[in-house]
Amino acid sequence: MAKRDYYEILGISKSATAAEIKKAYRKMALKFHPDKNPDDKDAESKFKEAAEAYEVLSNADKKARYDQFGHQAFDGSGGFGGGGNMNMDDIFSQFGDIFGGAFGGGGGFSGGFGGGGQRRVKGSNLRIRVKLTLEEIANGVEKKIKVKRKVQASGTTYKTCSTCHGTGQVTRVTNTILGRMQTAATCTSCGGAGQIIDKKPAGADAHGLIIKEETVSIKIPAGVVDGMQLKVAGKGNEAPGNGISGDMLVAIEEQEHETLQREGDNLHYDLYVSLPDAVLGTSTEIDTVTGKVRIKVEAGVQSGKILRLRGKGIPNINGYGKGDLLVHVNVWTPKTLNKQQKDFFETMRDDDHFMPKPESTDKSFFEKVKDMFS
């Protein structure tokens, strides 16, 4: 397969500046990072391809040679030799430069590649559930939650792993019919960290960790949905030595509201009005997620009418405004009447004024449903 042009790989023009080259590579590296694309061979090869392109284009001398001779500049005696494949260690060693050390030297990744060099171990994730009321969801809330985390026990000391001498990898030499072959593998004594525990206090586990109860404050944005999972980076279990902490994964649980029903960002409220109120009109208080609100019910309201209170719903989690509160009018009809009431309605029954005469503005049920979702 023909090698792709380095400028094309990074999606830049030949006149790109050093800063533009760096920026383009950073974007590619993040997009195709193996941590984000586990077990994706295509992403891994794109990741390597981008690293190779950057390796050449970020070096003035190599760039000049590439600009003049193309890929041939590196054939045979070239910097990468033959296939030009960089290994993952080479790639990660570029990262200090690209990401300002954010990922640490040769590691900082939980994924780990077979045969990688020294890497930082990541602590396990902590999973918790948080129950929220509809009001808390609508307004956003800060929750203080007691959690039990594994943290490094004070007094734990580390020493360089004697198996790998701190490199995190071991080299094995095997004799094959092709001659002696060297293979590098992650050190099993230290898990690739390069360090092992020297001394640990009583109560600490094999990794020098103890369980500690902590109160963690979690800011929950408005508009979260039942079943959604929020990640609080670095608040999971700690890792031994120079490892990095895992994350706290917060599962959202929505408590049922007494009078309001949620449907996406919209809320529904069933309003019951008496027959006289429906005929004469009234005003009444209803629940909203920001407290009670008084609404007017027009004289002659029809049962099934939907009053829309714009913006009284739930804020969209992605910032697309707020939902509405839809108030469904239900005219309450009494099941029993006394003699006097019965006589009253008997008189009304014969009055032509009480005969249903739907106007074109009295929408059918199906039209109303259509409206609700528009």
Ligand SMILES: [Zn+2]
């Ligand atoms: Zn080791």
